[in-house]
Amino acid sequence: MSHDKTMNLTLHVWRQNGPKDPGKFEVYEAKNVSPDQSFLEMLDEVNEDLIKAGKDPIAFDHDCREGICGMCSQVINGMAHGGQDRTTVCQLHMRMFKDGDTIYIEPWRARAFPIVKDLVVDRGALDTIIQAGGYTSAHTGGVADGNALLVPKDIADYAMDAAECIGCGACVAGCPNGSAMLFTSAKVSQLAVLPQGKAEAKRRVQEMTGALQECGFGNCTNHYECQAACPKGINVKFIATLNREYLKSIF
Amino acid sequence: MILDGKCPTGPIEKTWDKHRFDMKLVNPANKRKYKILVVGTGLAGGAAAASLGELGYNVEAFCYQDSPRRAHSIAAQGGINAAKNYPNDGDSIYRLFYDTIKGGDFRAREADVWRLAQVSNNIIDQCVAQGVPFARDYAGYLDNRSFGGAQVSRTFYARGQTGQQLLLGAYSALARQIKAGTVKMFNRTEMLDLIVVDGEAKGITVRDMVTGEIRSHVGDAVVLCTGGYVNVFYLSTNAMGCSVTAAWKAHRKGAFFANPCYTQIHPTCIPQHGDKQSKLTLMSESLRNDGRCWAPKNKGDKRAPGEIPEEERDYYLERKYPSFGNLAPRDIASRAAKEQCDDDRGVGPGGRGVYLDFAASIKRLGEDTIRERYGNLFEMYEKITDENAYKVPMRIYPAPHYSMGGLWVDYNCESNVPGLFVLGEANFSVHGANRLGASALMQGLADGYFVIPYTIANYLAKTAPGKVKADNPECKKSVDDVNNNLKKLMSINGKKTVSEFHRELGRIMWENVGMARSEQSCKEALKKIPALREEFWKNVKVSGSGAQFNQDLENAGRVADFLEFGELLTRDALYRNESCGGHFRVEHQMPDGEAKRDDENFCHAAAWEFKGVNAEPELHIEPLKFENVHLAIRSYK
Ligand SMILES: Cc1cc2nc3c(=O)[nH]c(=O)nc-3n(C[C@H](O)[C@H](O)[C@H](O)COP(=O)(O)OP(=O)(O)OC[C@H]3O[C@@H](n4cnc5c(N)ncnc54)[C@H](O)[C@@H]3O)c2cc1C
Ligand code: SF4
Ligand code: FES
Numbered sequence: 001m002s003h004d005k006t007m008n009l010t011l012h013v014w015r016q017n018g019p020k021d022p023g024k025f026e027v028y029e030a031k032n033v034s035p036d037q038s039f040l041e042m043l044d045e046v047n048e049d050l051i052k053a054g055k056d057p058i059a060f061d062h063d064c065r066e067g068i069c070g071m072c073s074q075v076i077n078g079m080a081h082g083g084q085d086r087t088t089v090c091q092l093h094m095r096m097f098k099d100g101d102t103i104y105i106e107p108w109r110a111r112a113f114p115i116v117k118d119l120v121v122d123r124g125a126l127d128t129i130i131q132a133g134g135y136t137s138a139h140t141g142g143v144a145d146g147n148a149l150l151v152p153k154d155i156a157d158y159a160m161d162a163a164e165c166i167g168c169g170a171c172v173a174g175c176p177n178g179s180a181m182l183f184t185s186a187k188v189s190q191l192a193v194l195p196q197g198k199a200e201a202k203r204r205v206q207e208m209t210g211a212l213q214e215c216g217f218g219n220c221t222n223h224y225e226c227q228a229a230c231p232k233g234i235n236v237k238f239i240a241t242l243n244r245e246y247l248k249s250i251f
Numbered sequence: 252m253i254l255d256g257k258c259p260t261g262p263i264e265k266t267w268d269k270h271r272f273d274m275k276l277v278n279p280a281n282k283r284k285y286k287i288l289v290v291g292t293g294l295a296g297g298a299a300a301a302s303l304g305e306l307g308y309n310v311e312a313f314c315y316q317d318s319p320r321r322a323h324s325i326a327a328q329g330g331i332n333a334a335k336n337y338p339n340d341g342d343s344i345y346r347l348f349y350d351t352i353k354g355g356d357f358r359a360r361e362a363d364v365w366r367l368a369q370v371s372n373n374i375i376d377q378c379v380a381q382g383v384p385f386a387r388d389y390a391g392y393l394d395n396r397s398f399g400g401a402q403v404s405r406t407f408y409a410r411g412q413t414g415q416q417l418l419l420g421a422y423s424a425l426a427r428q429i430k431a432g433t434v435k436m437f438n439r440t441e442m443l444d445l446i447v448v449d450g451e452a453k454g455i456t457v458r459d460m461v462t463g464e465i466r467s468h469v470g471d472a473v474v475l476c477t478g479g480y481v482n483v484f485y486l487s488t489n490a491m492g493c494s495v496t497a498a499w500k501a502h503r504k505g506a507f508f509a510n511p512c513y514t515q516i517h518p519t520c521i522p523q524h525g526d527k528q529s530k531l532t533l534m535s536e537s538l539r540n541d542g543r544c545w546a547p548k549n550k551g552d553k554r555a556p557g558e559i560p561e562e563e564r565d566y567y568l569e570r571k572y573p574s575f576g577n578l579a580p581r582d583i584a585s586r587a588a589k590e591q592c593d594d595d596r597g598v599g600p601g602g603r604g605v606y607l608d609f610a611a612s613i614k615r616l617g618e619d620t621i622r623e624r625y626g627n628l629f630e631m632y633e634k635i636t637d638e639n640a641y642k643v644p645m646r647i648y649p650a651p652h653y654s655m656g657g658l659w660v661d662y663n664c665e666s667n668v669p670g671l672f673v674l675g676e677a678n679f680s681v682h683g684a685n686r687l688g689a690s691a692l693m694q695g696l697a698d699g700y701f702v703i704p705y706t707i708a709n710y711l712a713k714t715a716p717g718k719v720k721a722d723n724p725e726c727k728k729s730v731d732d733v734n735n736n737l738k739k740l741m742s743i744n745g746k747k748t749v750s751e752f753h754r755e756l757g758r759i760m761w762e763n764v765g766m767a768r769s770e771q772s773c774k775e776a777l778k779k780i781p782a783l784r785e786e787f788w789k790n791v792k793v794s795g796s797g798a799q800f801n802q803d804l805e806n807a808g809r810v811a812d813f814l815e816f817g818e819l820l821t822r823d824a825l826y827r828n829e830s831c832g833g834h835f836r837v838e839h840q841m842p843d844g845e846a847k848r849d850d851e852n853f854c855h856a857a858a859w860e861f862k863g864v865n866a867e868p869e870l871h872i873e874p875l876k877f878e879n880v881h882l883a884i885r886s887y888k
Contacts, residue, residue: 036524038635044529044750051748051794051803059800061317063490065530067631068415069321091634116461117800124438127318131430135423138380140302140700146379147337150391159384160409163416167320196382 295675298699327414355683485757
């Protein structure tokens with residue numbers, strides 16, 4: 001609830017004008033920050049001051065500000081989304097920090113995500129992976145009644161656990177190899193366990209893993225940093241499911 | 252002018268089938284010759300672009316986020332309605348139709364609402380086929396929950412993330428078409444003008460948000476699916492980028508704006524914590540299935556909730572509306588909460604809150620069941636407020652949430668500008684003066700999957716493909732206009748930031764045209780808004796240059812449009828001298844404080860025509876006829 005104490009913080013923020021610009025950290029002061037403010041609201045205030053001073057505000061991606069669109073994407077003190085369990089940057093609140101703290105803010109860093117500006121990166125490669133096969137080929141209209149296919153609760157729940165991925169890319173940013181395996185495996189697993197997705201399971205896993213390579217993501221060598229970085233708690237067991245599906249598809 | 256909704260006639264249950272048969276078709280071989288521009292790829296636009304692409308049209312789709320998967324439809328929590336009647340509790344297409352007409356306080360067109368109810372069942376089937384993991388029971392059947400304004404259980408859901416799952420379903424269908432090459436997707440691209448040639452919509456002008464390039468795209472038809480406008484209040488449950496811009500630019504090019512004063516204030520949002528707040532967060536209405544709303548009976552009671560004994564609590568919704576109780580419709584529940592607070596019985600900071608209490612349900616069902624149903628919402632609540640709602644009741648307060656008004660469209664979802672179609676929250680069609688919970692997802696997908704694929708053919712079949720070329724003088728003119736406007740924004744170099752103006756506009760709107768409106772408050776706002784707009788164009792400060800990634804410039808354009816639109820909203824609220832649904836004029840209420848309609852004078856849609864920024868818009872009226880559900884006083888008692 002409301003705390004009256006405000007705090008002052010020092011921010012080291014990565015500034016970079018475009019993919020080819022070398023980029024560097026700049027230092028800013030964030031003053032009178034309320035613990036009830038969100039992290040992005042704190043950055044809004046810093047930006048207001050920069051704009052008024054005739055300087056270029058810090059570019060960062062955000063939209064829903066409620067942890068579901070997957071747009072926000074910052075590495076805070078070395079941790080994707082700031083390291084609070086199951087929390088996106090936009091849901092991070094300043095009560096996590098103390099007066100006088102120094103905070104380092106960087107963009108997602110991965111070969112497959114070129115920097116657009118400052119903290120904004122291009123995550124188009126994640127769309128490319130889904131386009132490679134992350135769907136069922138259901139036509140609009142002409143499908144069976146929703147209850148024609150029974151899906152037992154445990155299967156529906158397993159699919160939903162996987163489907164919770166918000167496509168933010170933190171798993172890639174957190175992975176020492178810059179792999180998008182967790183992201184890819186979540187979609188592969190969701191559709192592989194559901195009866196609706198089974199018909200295309202073989203082709204899907206092959207094409208999606210193929211796209212993974214083509215987009216410049218690294219290989220998965222089982223560090224499991226992805227799971228630690230994931231704000232939605234997507235479990236690495238889905239990577240095992242993907243591997244099983246992959247093996248099934250080649251034999 | 253009297254507007255014609257072009258609704259089919261005859262028995263209501265045959266209207267859509269008959270109309271589908273009467274419409275013209277485009278021959279399969281000709282479809283690829285037609286280019287359709289779909290602006291917005293949320294539920295409405297994503298479903299439309301995917302379905303039109305699959306039919307073989309040549310589609311270009313646009314969104315302002317970095318991926319279509321992030322449209323604000325993603326944030327919908329509670330669920331989607333359909334008339335499946337799986338629980339066997341008395342539901343039917345007719346009942347869903349009836350509930351929606353009544354819920355909208357008799358201000359929507361019957362034929363459109365009928366069609367929505369009719370196709371609702373196809374939507375569920377479609378989403379299941381896409382692999383949307385709806386909640387299931389142990390035997391594997393689809394599960395349902397209840398939502399406000401209905402006495403049957405007809406809401407399908409996927410945990411507390413229904414919108415996310417439905418959007419990802421539409422997004423996956425869209426991804427499939429992008430790969431197939433039928434849809435070309437333009438992310439981070441914002442529409443800033445509509446191109447009208449010889450009276451018909453034939454293109455759009457956009458800004459590439461990465462490079463700053465301004466360019467036009469021409470096509471044979473334009474489909475706007477750009478969402479709602481409640482960010483005109485600054486603080487709302489919408490995403491930061493949601494704006495009226497696309498709709499407003501179309502309005503400036505001739506499309507009528509209907510019922511802009513119909514805005515929905517959602518009863519269950521997390522109360523505001525301070526004045527630096529950037530947005531408000533919704534707590535899904537589904538919580539009212541198991542949560543009970545109450546406020547202390549005694550004025551100014553500052554005790555902690557646990558210290559207030561049962562007999563000193565007022566479960567005001569249960570008391571006032573015994574048959575619907577905590578599931579009273581949104582407009583009613585919001586006003587009831589405000590009443591408690593205005594009466595000095597509110598709780599939390601500033602007394603702007605009431606309790607939503609789960610103690611009784613936790614006792615009855617156990618904490619695990621409640622966690623299973625709403626776990627993610629409780630988690631979200633805790634992140635924002637630092638309070639555990641399993642132990643202390645949630646605090647909630649109403650917040651701007653949804654816009655029932657929007658661009659005027661006929662039964663075909665076509666605006667008065669031929670070739671311009673409007674789907675989803677951006678149009679005004681089915682929710683009348685108040686939308687029922689779980690009906691917006693239904694509308695977006697109905698429009699996108701099952702309406703536009705038919706109705707657009709009826710238009711295209713009458714026009715030759717590729718009539719307008721990229722070198723048309725209207726395109727160049729539009730690009731010049733957009734460039735000049737952006738240059739002007741950047742050249743002012745004043746003292747106040749864009750957010751400061753937006754906040755100020757929001758304050759004017761919320762105080763004068765928010766949950767309660769009066770002739771006087773509307774007139775007050777009509778003085779203040781133009782003055783603020785004038786100041787904006789003299790004193791705004793926008794950083795950077797146009798030819799680059801520039802979020803400040805993006806915002807400036809959106810706020811400039813809100814500063815024009817806010818005035819229209821207010822004018823409409825002043826004009827509509829009655830109360831209905833979410834539009835509450837304090838002069839018109841029943842003795843018990845319910846909204847009092849004036850069917851004699853206002854049983855119509857009010858559609859406004861743009862006449863210039865500081866000029867009065869012209870009013871056009873579409874009379875509403877109720878032949879199936881008879882006009883009656885809405886009662887949820
Ligand atoms: C927090 C929240 C919870 C909700 N819960 C429910 C619920 O449980 N059940 C229910 O039925 N409804 C719910 N709603 C309402 C419902 O989610 C929306 O009304 C619906 O999803 C709107 O869909 P849409 O496709 O019309 O618009 P959106 O999903 O908002 O999509 C708009 C699209 O337009 C694009 N766009 C906008 N402007 C431009 C421009 N100028 N240029 C280019 N692109 C542009 C955006 O990029 C986006 O792709 C909820 C709404 C909110 C905010
Ligand atoms: S798996 Fe987790 S971290 Fe990776 S994209 Fe999905 S939600 Fe983000
Ligand atoms: S801004 Fe949407 S998840 Fe953070």
